[in-house]
Amino acid sequence: MLSVHLILFLAFGAVCVAGAVNLLVQRHPINSALSLIAVMAALAGEYLLLGAEFVAALQVIVYAGAIMVLFVFVIMLLNAGVEERTQGSRVAILIGVPGMLVGSVLVAWVVLRHSGTGSVPIGALPGPPKTIGQMLFHEFLLPFEITSILILVAIMGAVVLASKPPTSGDGSTQKVND
């Protein structure tokens, strides 16, 4: 018997899997990026089904918003075109696609066989975002503060790496190291 919960789960899951496969099939990076955004939006739906509103909002804002905008920005900045097929990529497809199928079937078989009868009701997670914030600032205060240092280092690293080399003269040309 199909409940509404199961139907919603299957719908979002189908979008997820279709987007992930489309990411692999598409050869232009911008198409891959857009299908990855679809995967992330559908995953936000799955999180809502689990009752994790905080994570769902974070997924849309941070992942589908910030990170993917960064990706699309870099794709357009570098004018990335269709990827070409090389000898290496043919070998990789020959080994990688059967590997994925075997891996997926193996994981599905093991999980479905050994996971007992545990099931998750709709909106199962207790606690509003307020509780998560309290946990974040009490139990997980040290990791939270270390994370801020990580972000700071990442900002400085990104600025240093992406800035132009200082020994390139006036720096007004588009490509400095030809």
Place this chain on the structure above:
Amino acid sequence: MVPLSYYLVLSGILFACGVTGFLIKRNIITIFMSIELMLNGVNLSFVAFAAHWQVLAGQIFVFFVMVVAAAEAAVGLAIIIAVYRTRETLNVDQVNLLKL
């Protein structure tokens, strides 16, 4: 009531797709997106387990995974820009020398 194993299977499929993309793609940006796909698959199993055992810490871990993914994306894309500036290519088969 959806069985917990369905969520785990979906998460496993997403992770396997990410690994495959990492292996078969030759564009460095797409490889990077495959890594994000793997992180998303892991996040789903974190939240599913958190819902199953009624533990909120799973959501906190997802929060930290997202923060690390954001930092990784910023630094990684900066490295990609630096690589493109020196090599003029995004194909990983042509980026095989440490020194030009």
